[in-house]
Structure formats: structure tokens, C-alpha cells
Amino acid sequence: MTGTILAVITVNKERIAGGAPIFIESTHESMQQTAFTLEKILDAMVHEVSKDTLIIVRHK
Amino acid sequence: MFKELLANEFVVPLTIGFVFGIMCRINLLRTDYRQYPTYPHGKIIHVSLGVIASALGALAVPALLKENYTAVTFLTVAAQQFRDVRNMERTTLTEIDKQELVPRGGPYIEGIAMVFEGRNYMVIFTSLVATTATILFNWWGGIIAGVIALLISRKLRSGKTLSLIAETSPAEVRVEGKDLYVGDIYIMNVGLEDAQNIIREHGVGFIVSPKDANAKVTIAHPGQRQAILHDVATQLGVYTDTGEPSLTPLVKRDLQSGRLGVFLLPQEKDAEHGKQVIDAVPILESVFRMPQKTKLAKKEL
Numbered sequence: 336m337t338g339t340i341l342a343v344i345t346v347n348k349e350r351i352a353g354g355a356p357i358f359i360e361s362t363h364e365s366m367q368q369t370a371f372t373l374e375k376i377l378d379a380m381v382h383e384v385s386k387d388t389l390i391i392v393r394h395k
Numbered sequence: 396m397f398k399e400l401l402a403n404e405f406v407v408p409l410t411i412g413f414v415f416g417i418m419c420r421i422n423l424l425r426t427d428y429r430q431y432p433t434y435p436h437g438k439i440i441h442v443s444l445g446v447i448a449s450a451l452g453a454l455a456v457p458a459l460l461k462e463n464y465t466a467v468t469f470l471t472v473a474a475q476q477f478r479d480v481r482n483m484e485r486t487t488l489t490e491i492d493k494q495e496l497v498p499r500g501g502p503y504i505e506g507i508a509m510v511f512e513g514r515n516y517m518v519i520f521t522s523l524v525a526t527t528a529t530i531l532f533n534w535w536g537g538i539i540a541g542v543i544a545l546l547i548s549r550k551l552r553s554g555k556t557l558s559l560i561a562e563t564s565p566a567e568v569r570v571e572g573k574d575l576y577v578g579d580i581y582i583m584n585v586g587l588e589d590a591q592n593i594i595r596e597h598g599v600g601f602i603v604s605p606k607d608a609n610a611k612v613t614i615a616h617p618g619q620r621q622a623i624l625h626d627v628a629t630q631l632g633v634y635t636d637t638g639e640p641s642l643t644p645l646v647k648r649d650l651q652s653g654r655l656g657v658f659l660l661p662q663e664k665d666a667e668h669g670k671q672v673i674d675a676v677p678i679l680e681s682v683f684r685m686p687q688k689t690k691l692a693k694k695e696l
Contacts, residue, residue: 374587375638379640380640380643381585382573383573394640
């Protein structure tokens with residue numbers, strides 16, 4: 336199963352860089368909210384990399 | 396006219412063979428929870444092909460007795476024809492599978508397609524046996540042979556189920572932050588809190604432990620695992636939708652012991668029923684492995 340990172344959502348913008356679109360949020364709640372919205376839009380799964388960062392991954 | 400027809404020595408054998416062939420196909424054509432073949436058109440297709448198959452089987456021996464040896468080449472045409480049946484079923488099921496919430500998976504589809512081809516050969520076999528026996532021993536011989544052939548084909552109808560090679564027991568679904576476990580087996584990373592709550596509420600877990608080394612290899616096959624998920628989803632429903640990738644039922648393997656952690660999201664949360672369904676999942680023919688049959692692996696794997 337190969338996955339593609341479609342987006343990154345974080346509250347800690349210093350630690351994030353790279354090719355996928357990055358969404359910077361101020362609180363954990365808004366991070367969850369954005370992740371929820373993006374999951375439904377992109378039909379891809381939300382994974383937690385660390386407490387401060389979520390990624391949206393399309394599997395297959 | 397009718398008298399002339401009966402004067403032909405092969406009318407009775409052909410009729411008995413033909414009838415037994417069709418009976419065999421109808422006997423083997425059963426639509427269960429999988430709802431496949433579909434009713435009515437799927438059934439019409441397969442009964443018609445069964446009629447053709449039984450005609451071919453019934454004709455073979457009388458044709459040889461009439462010294463019409465080339466007629467046997469018809470059987471090769473038949474084989475070609477029924478290979479196409481397999482192709483047809485495979486194509487249809489693969490198309491349907493693309494839109495399935497929980498897909499069957501390739502090996503399951505291959506298994507079903509293979510069954511359709513195989514059953515047509517069973518029909519040929521039955522009508523061949525019934526016709527030959529009628530020619531050799533009169534009509535009652537044909538009927539006895541036909542009934543025996545029907546019983547044999549009935550015995551070959553159903554394959555083995557998972558309960559033969561593995562033990563299923565309910566296990567707790569745990570969501571520890573982002574990590575989802577069934578019992579002690581790690582399943583996946585769920586980042587969305589909303590999805591975590593749904594899983595806590597609706598998730599059901601099972602541990603499938605293999606009974607021996609053969610079983611360990613067989614249930615490790617991803618095709619077999621997908622078959623488990625699909626069967627449970629068709630029978631217990633599934634609490635998910637398109638565009639809900641976090642709510643995906645999944646089977647993961649514990650590498651050390653070869654046990655499977657089955658994570659399900661059934662519409663009805665009933666552990667006992669779920670266990671029965673998993674026990675009854677067919678073991679896919681193309682996935683079944685027997686590493687213990689080799690001389691090399693006499694030692695425990």
C-alpha cells in the first residue's frame with residue numbers, strides 16, 4: 336500500500352516544511368476541525384504524526 | 396412420429412443424461428447471503444449454460460458408439476466455452492467490486508469465478524455418467540448412477556470454512572489516543588478525534604488464532620483477510636460510507652504468533668453473531684497453503 340501525503344495541518348509551524356500544502360492553525364480544536372473538513376473533501380485519511388501535527392494521506 | 400423417436404436406441408440414455416445434468420446444475424445453483432448469482436437474470440444465464448453443458452455430456456458416449464469419433468472434439472469446444480464463463484464472472488465481479496464499500500478482493504472473485512466454471516464440468520460429468528450407465532445397464536442403472544453423481548457433486552459443492560483452521564474469539568477494541576488496538580494487536584493510526592469517538596462506540600474486535608502452521612500461512616494472505624471483512628460487511632452491515640476513509644474495517648497480523656486482529660464496524664453490534672460469521676467465512680481455494688506437506692518443513696514453522 337503506497338500512501339501520498341495530500342496535506343499537513345499543524346499548530347507548530349516552525350517544525351513543518353515541504354511539498355504538501357500546509358495548514359497552520361492556532362489551536363488543537365481548529366486543527367481537528369480543519370482535518371475533519373479536509374478528510375471529507377479529499378476522501379483521504381487523517382493520521383496523527385505528533386500531538387501538534389496531522390497529515391492527510393491517500394492510501395493506494 | 397413419437398414411435399419413430401422412441402425407436403432410436405439412444406433416446407432413453409440421452410434423455411436420462413440430459414435430465415440429470417440439468418438437475419445437477421439447478422442443485423448446485425444456490426443463491427445465499429452473497430446474493431450471487433443474482434436473481435433472475437444471473438440465474439437464467441447459468442441454468443441455460445447448464446442445459447448446454449448437460450447436452451454435451453449426454454451426447455459424448457452415444458456419439459462414440461455411433462463411431463462418430465470427431466464428435467468428441469465438441470468437448471474441447473465446451474471447455475473453451477466454460478472458460479469464458481469464468482472470464483465473464485470475473486469481469487462482472489471485478490466491475491461490481493470497484494463500487495463496493497468493503498470490496499471482495501481479487502482472490503475471492505477468482506474463487507467464485509472458478510466455482511462457476513467447475514460446476515459446469517460437474518454437470519458434464521453427471522450427464523455423461525448417467526447416459527453411459529443407461530446404455531450399459533438399462534434405465535434403472537442410469538438413474539442409480541445419476542443419483543450417485545448428484546450426491547458426489549453435492550459433496551463437492553461446499554468448501555472448507557475458517558472455523559476448521561482457526562479459532563475466533565471476541566476482543567476489546569481500544570483507542571489510545573491516535574492508536575487503535577484490537578486486544579494486543581495494533582491496527583492503525585486514527586488522527587481524527589471524531590473518528591476515534593465513532594470507533595469507540597461502534598467498533599467490534601476479534602482475534603483469529605491459527606490452529607497450526609498451515610493455517611498460519613493461509614490466514615496471513617491479504618486476500619483471505621479481505622474475504623473475512625467482506626463477508627462480515629455483507630452479513631452484519633457496515634458503519635461507514637464513501638468519503639469516510641477513517642472508518643475502514645481492517646485486519647492486521649501479529650507477526651510473532653500469526654494471529655489476526657480483526658477490527659470491524661458492523662451496523663449491529665453483536666459479538667456472538669460476528670464470531671459465527673467469521674467462523675463461516677470460506678477458505679479461499681487459491682489462498683490455501685500447506686507448507687507442512689513439504690519434506691523440508693517437518694519441523695514446526
